[in-house]
Amino acid sequence: MTATLIDGKAFAADLRARIATEVEAMKAQGITPGLAVVLVGEDPASQVYVRSKGRMTREVGMNSHEHRLPAETPQADLLALIDRLNADPAINGILVQLPLPRHMDEAAVINAIDPAKDVDGFHILNVGRLATGQKAMVPCTPLGCLMLLRNHLGSLSGKNALVIGRSNIVGKPMAQLLLRDSATVTIAHSRTTNLPDLCRQADIVVAAVGLARFVKGDWIKPGATVIDVGINRTDDGLVGDVDFDAAKQTAGAITPVPGGVGPMTIACLLANTLTATVRVNGLPDPE
Numbered sequence: 152m153t154a155t156l157i158d159g160k161a162f163a164a165d166l167r168a169r170i171a172t173e174v175e176a177m178k179a180q181g182i183t184p185g186l187a188v189v190l191v192g193e194d195p196a197s198q199v200y201v202r203s204k205g206r207m208t209r210e211v212g213m214n215s216h217e218h219r220l221p222a223e224t225p226q227a228d229l230l231a232l233i234d235r236l237n238a239d240p241a242i243n244g245i246l247v248q249l250p251l252p253r254h255m256d257e258a259a260v261i262n263a264i265d266p267a268k269d270v271d272g273f274h275i276l277n278v279g280r281l282a283t284g285q286k287a288m289v290p291c292t293p294l295g296c297l298m299l300l301r302n303h304l305g306s307l308s309g310k311n312a313l314v315i316g317r318s319n320i321v322g323k324p325m326a327q328l329l330l331r332d333s334a335t336v337t338i339a340h341s342r343t344t345n346l347p348d349l350c351r352q353a354d355i356v357v358a359a360v361g362l363a364r365f366v367k368g369d370w371i372k373p374g375a376t377v378i379d380v381g382i383n384r385t386d387d388g389l390v391g392d393v394d395f396d397a398a399k400q401t402a403g404a405i406t407p408v409p410g411g412v413g414p415m416t417i418a419c420l421l422a423n424t425l426t427a428t429v430r431v432n433g434l435p436d437p438e
């Protein structure tokens with residue numbers, strides 16, 4: 152038996168369509184959500200991300216404001232731009248594309264963003280709010296994973312969930328979200344000693360490691376739901392952190408790479424921008 156494919160591409164398209172409908176209704180009330188994306192330097196991967204973020208923002212009817220700064224921009228100039236965006240009522244979401252050039256202090260830059268406009272959910276206040284169960288802006292990639300999990304499994308309560316990776320961007324917020332949904336959460340990382348055994352006990356595996364086909368097929372518990380966050384460029388194209396062909400023989404459901412988590416990330420960025428817009432206007436949070 153092979154696993155059900157979790158179609159993140161289709162789910163993301165549906166989510167964007169729902170967002171577009173909400174944006175249309177807001178526009179009828181004179182409100183157009185605006186997302187500012189700031190790119191410092193010329194990192195090729197970042198340029199691709201920024202371009203597709205801009206395109207999809209416009210596709211759902213939001214205003215996209217792109218700011219491109221040269222790599223040698225002084226940090227003070229970037230902070231001054233963030234201040235202006237914080238003060239601008241036409242801007243509901245601010246995203247500073249990471250990584251930043253080496254001369255910049257990433258934490259200082261992120262923490263300069265108004266937490267209410269922090270659509271990446273990386274500001275320390277949003278991290279703390281998520282950790283303490285308060286209303287937060289939630290990082291886009293783990294939010295997308297959570298949506299796919301809830302859609303496939305319904306309740307996550309009592310499930311054994313293993314998150315492989317403990318980055319601030321994916322692993323840690325993923326673990327917080329699973330905990331918030333009452334899963335029993337284990338976080339593994341490069342010092343974990345018994346990873347295959349931990350994996351064999353997991354009803355849910357979220358792999359965010361950054362190593363091609365790292366999670367082996369015989370680590371997967373029969374029927375488990377496997378979410379593969381990894382994006383690794385190899386000679387045979389883009390592959391995830393899970394050995395997909397082997398894992399799909401045992402898993403109950405699995406996300407493909409590409410076409411799984413990736414498309415959910417930008418859709419969740421738009422969802423967060425919508426959330427930021429409704430909150431600042433005193434409207435109820437979108438579903």
Ligand code: NDP
Nearest residue numbers: 292316317318321340341359360361380381382412413416
């Ligand atoms: P990081 O490099 O920041 O984190 C990787 C994590 O994996 C670390 O916590 C590290 O542990 C852990 N790790 C490394 N080697 C091992 C090992 N041998 N065993 C167990 N754990 C290990 O990566 P990110 O979290 O930013 O991203 C992870 C992957 O997800 C990448 O492939 C990235 O491209 C992808 N990604 C995809 C996105 C999407 O939209 N689909 C968005 C963001 C990321 P330690 O902390 O001990 O070093």
